[in-house]
Amino acid sequence: MADSFLILAQAAGGxxxxxxxxxxxxxxxxxxxxxxxxxxxxxxKAHKELLAGLKKGDEVLTQGGLIGRIQVITxxxxxLEVSNGVRIRVLKTSVAGRYAVGPEAPAAEKKEEK
Incomplete structure (x- = not known):
């Protein structure tokens, strides 16, 4: 009887x-x-820090690909103002990042590649 328990224990990975x-x-x-x-x-964590650091006037890119300047933050x-007089409301969590225009954009991309 004891031998059968030993065999079962070894078969079960014991x-x-x-x-x-x-x-x-x-x-x-x-x-x-x-x-x-x-x-x-x-x-x-980086995305939460980005959202916490947003302020009026920042140009941002949404997850949907819209680029706009922040007018109001709640x-x-x-x-976001996407064109003169055209404002849209988006969820704060849908902001993917800041949008850099001009010579700053390639520098930001080079830093991300490293």
Whole structure:
């Protein structure tokens, strides 16, 4: 009877290979964390800092590709002037970044490439 429990325990991974399996799972989680979760958290933190630093007069690019100058900022919304007299309201979270015009744009792209 005791032999059958020993055989079942080894078949279920309770033998010496069980520690290797647990180590493998821990290693997979560590790889997933450093390759996927941590970069995502850094990106979210940078986006929150961008949104917190927005002010009236900034030119921004939305996730939909609209470029406009900020006219009004509320807690949830931003009013953009996309053309003379044409204003639209968008959610603050849909602002993808600041839009640089002129010689500043290539310099910003070079910094991102490094």
């Amino acid at each position: 033998g010496p290979g069980g520690a290797v399996n647990i180590l493998f799972i821990v290693a997979l989680f560590a790889i997933m964390y450093f390759m996927m979760i941590r970069p995502q958290q850094k990106q979210m 807690e949830r919304e931003v009013t």
